[in-house]
Structure formats: structure tokens, C-alpha cells
Amino acid sequence: MIPLIDLSLDKKTKQTIKAAISKVLESKNYILGARLESFEKKFAEYLGVKYAIGVGNGTDALRLALRVLGVGKGDSVLTVSMTSPFTAIAIIEEGSRPIFCDIDTKTLTLDINDALRKLTRDTKAIIPVHIYGNPANLDRLRLFAKEHNLIIIEDSCQAIGATFKGKKVGTFGNAAAFSFYPTKNLGGIGDGGIMVTNNKKTAKMAKLLRHGGQTKRFWHVHRGFNSRLDEIQAAILEVKLKTIDASNKKRAVISKKYIEDLNGLPLDFQEVLPLAQSANHIFIIRTKNRNGLKKFLHKHGVMSDIYYPFPLHMQPAFNMFYSKLPNTERISKEILALPLHPNLAVKDQDKVIETIKIYFKKNA
Numbered sequence: 001m002i003p004l005i006d007l008s009l010d011k012k013t014k015q016t017i018k019a020a021i022s023k024v025l026e027s028k029n030y031i032l033g034a035r036l037e038s039f040e041k042k043f044a045e046y047l048g049v050k051y052a053i054g055v056g057n058g059t060d061a062l063r064l065a066l067r068v069l070g071v072g073k074g075d076s077v078l079t080v081s082m083t084s085p086f087t088a089i090a091i092i093e094e095g096s097r098p099i100f101c102d103i104d105t106k107t108l109t110l111d112i113n114d115a116l117r118k119l120t121r122d123t124k125a126i127i128p129v130h131i132y133g134n135p136a137n138l139d140r141l142r143l144f145a146k147e148h149n150l151i152i153i154e155d156s157c158q159a160i161g162a163t164f165k166g167k168k169v170g171t172f173g174n175a176a177a178f179s180f181y182p183t184k185n186l187g188g189i190g191d192g193g194i195m196v197t198n199n200k201k202t203a204k205m206a207k208l209l210r211h212g213g214q215t216k217r218f219w220h221v222h223r224g225f226n227s228r229l230d231e232i233q234a235a236i237l238e239v240k241l242k243t244i245d246a247s248n249k250k251r252a253v254i255s256k257k258y259i260e261d262l263n264g265l266p267l268d269f270q271e272v273l274p275l276a277q278s279a280n281h282i283f284i285i286r287t288k289n290r291n292g293l294k295k296f297l298h299k300h301g302v303m304s305d306i307y308y309p310f311p312l313h314m315q316p317a318f319n320m321f322y323s324k325l326p327n328t329e330r331i332s333k334e335i336l337a338l339p340l341h342p343n344l345a346v347k348d349q350d351k352v353i354e355t356i357k358i359y360f361k362k363n364a
């Protein structure tokens with residue numbers, strides 16, 4: 001079976017990671033130490049942003065950004081329904097109301113025209129999601145946010161390394177969230193996340209709030225979170241950060257080959273804006289025969305999966321925020337993720353492509 005993703009590491013990376021973990025063990029300092037400080041600095045440098053604040057996971061990074069930017073009770077937040085459920089959970093847990101917007105049928109990212117229709121008086125922020133690694137239209141987003149006085153928090157959890165007009169995503173808004181969940185492009189050996197910002201005050205407050213809100217030991221001016229990126233994860237991520245560009249490059253090559261080789265079949269691909277570069281986190285095709293194709297692939301030894309099968313606005317936990325989203329509902333029935341990871345061998349990818357071609361020949 002050709003897997004959708006493969007988290008195995010090469011021997012050299014494994015050795016380097018083991019050495020990094022050993023160093024943490026020897027340091028006897030497991031939380032808020034030198035490894036985290038070092039990784040935060042390197043991560044901020046990589047992104048081209050001033051501050052990075054490591055937390056327990058991507059959801060907490062989103063929550064921390066909302067909290068520190070003053071988005072909470074009584075506020076509504078524009079976002080998409082076609083995303084990880086944790087985008088909405090972060091908004092709701094901070095006491096705000098998510099307003100689900102529809103997606104652009106080409107880029108599959110937030111449709112600003114729909115956001116404009118759904119804007120309310122209490123809308124305070126917008127959380128675009130760079131879904132599958134593909135940058136949302138950040139020019140239009142920034143214009144829209146400026147016009148309506150909205151805070152921008154980029155959900156960049158799937159998009160480390162993606163760029164828009166040559167700048168990395170996560171650097172365009174008031175703050176951004178990244179996730180180091182193992183399957184993400186920059187994955188830890190466990191949970192992790194980071195919030196980034198260019199604003200000194202925002203960064204300072206975020207650092208206080210991730211550690212309970214204490215301004216000095218055991219003295220709490222604020223009631224914050226208990227969510228930090230631990231030293232072991234920071235040490236591991238610092239090792240993996242060194243090769244993120246190389247591994248994203250491999251993903252880009254694989255995605256490009258899919259598009260070239262599947263060209264001509266009754267399929268649609270996610271479109272990347274002309275001045276953008278996707279992080280190629282997930283490779284998505286769209287077809288009316290999605291379920292049939294998925295079954296056929298499975299029968300012939302190819303894994304595929306659906307991200308995401310259930311739009312959030314239709315799920316019990318979120319349907320009190322129901323909103324009419326025709327594109328989202330239609331597209332969620334058409335999307336299928338194909339095997340994509342930096343270790344995918346050409347012969348395996350060729351088998352995936354060949355199997356898809358056979359399916360469409362049979363079902364023409």
C-alpha cells in the first residue's frame with residue numbers, strides 16, 4: 001500500500017535528533033530554557049518576523065493570538081468552514097463567534113466577497129487559513145482588513161515556508177499561528193505550536209500569557225494559559241528547521257508532477273495565485289467521482305484521504321454558527337488528497353498517477 005504520508009526520518013536526521021534530545025536530558029532543564037529560546041530566534045529569522053513565542057500546539061497559538069490581540073467575548077471572527085476543526089475551536093474557546101465564510105473555487109481559500117457580505121458590527125478579526133499550504137490572497141485580505149478595521153491572524157498551520165510576493169506567510173497580519181503536529185511540513189515528535197508577530201507589545205504579552213500570565217514568579221497580573229513548547233520539542237524542531245526548505249522543495253516537485261501527468265483528465269487542481277508559492281502540505285484533486293476514485297485507489301494499493309469530509313458549519317459542535325456556503329459544501333464532496341510527502345518515490349507516484357488514469361479510462 002502506498003501511504004498518504006510517511007513520517008520516517010533518514011538515518012542522519014535520526015542521529016542528530018537523538019543527540020539533541022540527549023543534550024536536553026543532560027541539561028536537566030526541560031521547560032522554558034535555552035533550547036526554546038534558540039528555536040524561537042531561528043524560527044523568527046526563518047520567517048522574517050521579529051518575535052516567535054513557542055506554545056503547546058497550533059490551536060493554543062491561535063488562542064494566544066486572539067487573547068493577546070483582545071479578541072474575545074462579544075466579538076465575531078471571520079474565517080472558513082473548510083479548515084481544521086481546531087481553527088473554529090480556538091475562536092469559540094476564546095469566547096468569540098466564528099462567522100464561516102465561503103471559499104474561492106480556485107484557490108480554496110477564504111472568499112473576501114463573501115466575508116464582505118457576512119461582516120457584522122461586532123466583527124473584530126479575520127482568520128484566513130492557508131489551506132493545504134496555499135496562501136490566501138493576502139493583498140486583498142489586508143485591504144479588506146484595513147477598510148473595516150479588522151485584526152488579521154493568519155492560520156499558517158499548514159503553510160510553513162509558503163510565500164506571497166516573496167514574503168513568507170505568517171508575516172502579513174497582526175499575528176500568525178503555526179503547528180508542529182507531526183504530520184505538518186515542520187513536524188515535531190509530539191505536539192507543538194508557535195505564535196509569531198512583529199509587534200513588540202504583542203510579543204511581550206504573549207510570552208506572559210503562555211506561562212499563566214505571571215509578571216514575576218507566582219505573581220499573576222493576568223490569567224493566562226499553561227502552554228509552552230518544551231525543550232525536547234524545541235531541540236528537535238531546530239534540527240528539522242534546517243531542512244524545511246529542501247523538504248518543501250521535494251513536495252513542490254511532487255505536486256508539479258501530479259499536475260503535469262494528470263493533465264487532461266476530468267479533474268481540477270487547487271490553483272496557486274501568480275505571485276504565491278504553496279508549501280504543498282496536502283495535494284488535492286477535485287472530481288465529481290471522488291468516492292468512486294477513492295475506493296478504486298484503495299483497491300489498487302493507493303491510500304488517499306479527504307481533508308475535510310465534513311465542513312465545520314454542518315457539524316453538531318459548530319452548527320449553531322451555520323452559514324450558507326454553497327462552494328464549501330459542493331467542493332467538500334469533490335476533494336481527494338493524494339500521497340504527498342518528501343520521501344515519496346517516483347515509482348510510487350507513477351503508480352498513483354497510472355491508477356488514476358485507469359480509473360478514468362474505465363469510467364469515461
Ligand SMILES: *Cc1c(COP(=O)(O)O)cnc(C)c1O
Nearest residue numbers: 057058059084086087157179181
Ligand atoms: C493543524 C492545524 C491546526 C491545529 O494545530 P494543532 O497543533 O493540532 O493544535 C489549526 N489549523 C489548521 C489549519 C491546522 O492544519
